[in-house]
Amino acid sequence: MRHGSIPGAHGRVRPLTLLGDPLLHTPCTEVTGSGPELIRLVEDLFATMYAAQGVGLAANQVGEARRVFVYDCPDDDDVRHLGHVVNPRLVEVDGVVVRGPEGCLSLPGLEAGTERYDHAVVEGFTMTGEPVRVHGTGFFARCLQHEYDHLEGRVYADRLTGWRRRKVRWQVARASWG
Template identity: 70%
Template sequence: MSLLGDRSLHAPCEPVTDFGPALHRLVEDMFATMYAADGVGLAANQIGVAQRVFVYDCPDDEDVRHLGYVVNPRLVEAGGVEVRGPEGCLSLPGLEAPTSRFDRAVVEGADLSGAAVRVEGTGFFARCLQHECDHLDGVVYADRVTGWAKSRLRRAIRKSPWGSAPDPVRA
């Protein structure tokens, strides 16, 4: 698992062009990794693969489970009410900080065969969709944290056993 400070987390991922067996194995591996880490979403670059793929098994605010993956996702809509709420990440284990996200999101992309898919989410699931799309663009939630919360998160990162990068949270 890539941790904050790893260069792979701060570089945009490349689009998937080969929809063959390697992509199927990648998605299976991503689900296994996400479940082993008790996550609700995982982007390919979090396991060192610079391709535009993410998986999710995430509830919305009504506790409806959303399970799936998106290849070459594009966040095509983020709207509704902007909500500042706690957000965590498998690449910043044990930490979370208040982060602003919209309470509705729409992602378009493809399935394992290259067919078009559209995923719509509200509440916590919308947060997850935005979070994973950010990862694939080289952005971690810590980059979105502002004010006193950013200073507090930086201190927590420095105190963590994995936070050895000089300043992994960009200004």
């Protein structure tokens, strides 16, 4: 991302990895080093996220099993949070557990009430190697936990139980992409 440019303006929209692809259930590998390849990946993630009208996107959702995600997500007070994290670690989750609607670009058109903490902290690095610590509350905390899960090889549907889990499985089986 060039300084002062709009995230994703220089990226290309990549095809999304959809549920059923083993990559979504494989933990991603640490990113080593930085440079043009990592900058391109971050730019492509932003371009793809915006094209798909999402609020976050992890690298394995575009076929790259690397620990990187981007976000452009509001919190519950409608404050916009924009950024990316390389090699993130979820260092804190607390507060109340809230069941809220959650969707995913890798499960297009589906949504389910998913339990998440309403506060989360992620630490990692920027694509230029600067340390970053991101605090999220409400919907943005949900986004951080969701994207972190992707890098661990999980999708939100893996967190569902009972009838919610059965309903999503039924919907996936009948989806045009399933």
